[in-house]
Amino acid sequence: MRIVLLGAPGAGKGTQAKRLAEKYNMVHLSSGDILRAEKASGSPLGRKVATYMVAGKLVPDEVVVEIMAQAVAAPRQASGLLLDGFPRTVPQAQALDAQLDRLGTPLDRVVMIDVSEDVVVDRICGRRSCPKCGAIYHVTHLPPKVAGRCDQCGYQGQFEQRDDDTEPVVRQRLGAYRKLTAPLLEYYRRVSPDKVLVVDGNRRPDEVTAALVAKLAPAA
Ligand code: AMP
Numbered sequence: 001m002r003i004v005l006l007g008a009p010g011a012g013k014g015t016q017a018k019r020l021a022e023k024y025n026m027v028h029l030s031s032g033d034i035l036r037a038e039k040a041s042g043s044p045l046g047r048k049v050a051t052y053m054v055a056g057k058l059v060p061d062e063v064v065v066e067i068m069a070q071a072v073a074a075p076r077q078a079s080g081l082l083l084d085g086f087p088r089t090v091p092q093a094q095a096l097d098a099q100l101d102r103l104g105t106p107l108d109r110v111v112m113i114d115v116s117e118d119v120v121v122d123r124i125c126g127r128r129s130c131p132k133c134g135a136i137y138h139v140t141h142l143p144p145k146v147a148g149r150c151d152q153c154g155y156q157g158q159f160e161q162r163d164d165d166t167e168p169v170v171r172q173r174l175g176a177y178r179k180l181t182a183p184l185l186e187y188y189r190r191v192s193p194d195k196v197l198v199v200d201g202n203r204r205p206d207e208v209t210a211a212l213v214a215k216l217a218p219a220a
Pocket of ligand 1: 053056059089092164173
């Protein structure tokens, strides 16, 4: 199964993608994670993408398309592909569609996690992650079972906050989302109307997961 996960920053794409990838044995490709790794490497490309990321702006299409095309084409064992955060613009979606057509592996589903903006700002500003395994938490809505200890890998210590998860940068990211990413839903409704699913993301993570699994079941 090949899925694109759409949704505003803070819609819960990362949390849900990890769960779905595990359940359906899919490779989870998060463009944000891939770009953060490039940034952390300190390479010339990493320094270039960092300037956009810290400002809450989208990295230019040609850069992201190139990086993600390599990740999508990489050989793998898993039975599916889950794209999280990519595509984020119509030109990126067109490039992805063209690549998947060439590979003979078109998308099966485009899943939109729909959330309201006030929910999103609260979620992002409280978001934390495990520095060891990347598990995602929220200071009030989704804390680890034992304070300061990761449920997934047992890491103990400080959890991390992303440097672009501050309110001014979040507002900028939401602006980019409204202008450039929200139109993707219409794009996919036009080119693949039978593949698009919308799930209400204004709920607890477990409820969203259950709704996603129920809607994806026919394609799984
Ligand atoms: P995310 O972790 O998905 O919220 O992405 C964090 C940041 O990485 C975004 O605010 C952008 O600066 C950049 N980014 C991630 N995915 C893309 C993409 N598909 N196109 C452009 N920029 C992206």
